[in-house]
Amino acid sequence: MSDPSTATESQPRRLVLANQKGGVGKTATTLGLASAIACHDGDQGGNVLIVDLDPQGNSTGGVGVEVVDGQLTIASVFDSKAQPGSLADVVVASAWDRVDIAPADEDLADLDESGNADMVWRLDAALDGVDLSAYRAVLFDTPPSLGKLLFSALLTADEVVVVTEPTVDSVKAVDRIEQTIQRVQRRPNRRLEFSGIVVSMDRGIAEHNFRVNELRDSYGVYGQGGKVCRTVVPAYAARQDAHSARLPIHRFRGGKALSLQVAYTDLARELGLLNGATA
Template sequence: MTRKLALCNQKGGVGKTATTLGLASALSHQGRNVLVVDVDPQGNSTTGLGVELTETMMTTFDLMNRTVPGSAADAVIATPWDKVDLIPSNEALANIESDGANDLIFRLDIAFEGLDLSAYDAVLFDCPPSLGKLLFAVLCAADGVIAVTEPTIDSVRGIENLQETIRNVQRRPNPHLVLEKLVLSRKRTTGEHQFRERELRDTYGDLVAKTSIPELTARQDAHSSHTPIHSFTGGKALALQVAYTDLLAELALGPKGAAA
């Protein structure tokens, strides 16, 4: 079964989008299909994939602005990245946080209701940096959470808050939700980063992915040229390619990944 994974952390700038697109790039590089769902009003996954929104495109906002089972299928578009599809987002999605509809947090789940996702090896939700309704909506729709964090004191504390949110969603309404992995992102070789990494590994054990993602400028260069990191040749792109490919293997996404 295709897993729907939420890449989350309420803290901004920790690497949620970079990890979403890094995994999408790794899947694409292996000839595998992935659906990215941009659930951030900043739309960084949308622009990172080289997509320019047009009036006729449906967005995540459209899925959450009404209650239509299966409507996610109508919002999927192909992107310039081979084998990477997208449900795009823009700033209109910010309006959802002030929407008082009773079923609001279920609408994303309802939008995916009944859909056959077997063409994809994974569905990756790029989440906004908040613990608001958008994140709750994703956690209601997802099977698993990949918590992305930088190895810093604030980010480590942020994981505790995220865990509490996940526990609340597990109690009701999504008992099937699993915290699958903590991913250390934007890792530098400073003493502070090494200390926090040890702290996280001591606290969370195997929950922390063995693979961490180094901080390398090739990520920004690839992102600003809308290029999959696995097709980017500048700087130390190779180290990032290896990291995202290794992380993908650890997450065992999709039928081929699960068999690996």
């Protein structure tokens, strides 16, 4: 595991993967990008830290980490007694080479219902002074809601990548999450950028093609002054098969895994997450 507790020269980008709608591929995108960065040959790749803020813990399980009784999890940093920099005590090595994780479990479930208003600042405090320079990127996997857990990530992140599937309900949800980002940008985190939109789980049917074009008409194309990434991630069963096997998609063989490997590598390069690529 990379040591997150020593002095640093430069810090990585902090990206929140978000959408208030569930089932759109946030976790798949988080793990796909982590796989692309960690498994990339040569000096373009690097280490990745995943911060799992979803009580379902799918990113945690996806990288082969099982939370045991008494283990510190990301829920620990939201405790009122937690000290600044406490994230360093939570991070563990995953079963994936070059990927560490701040794991989640069901203890997170009650936090969105907490009436404690200052809870949303505790994640930012937990990162205070923590050296993250060993990582290429810090990826925050968030729950499908606009609650305190998502806000806590937005308050400490540099940028947001909205993940959506190409359906009418998911496209509408992009507008709502954009409004949330704008509220955060106005005051508590002025450096936050709405940097991109990733279309996931595309099946190539007429409805999906229509929604992709609709998004591009509304938000423009990434790299051309807009936000919608040119790379569209297809909905292939190999993604779930790799997840069930607790393997990075770039280490999985079978089905149409190669197509997904290419898609996530292209997406990581497009977002500037591979060395030498520009966002």
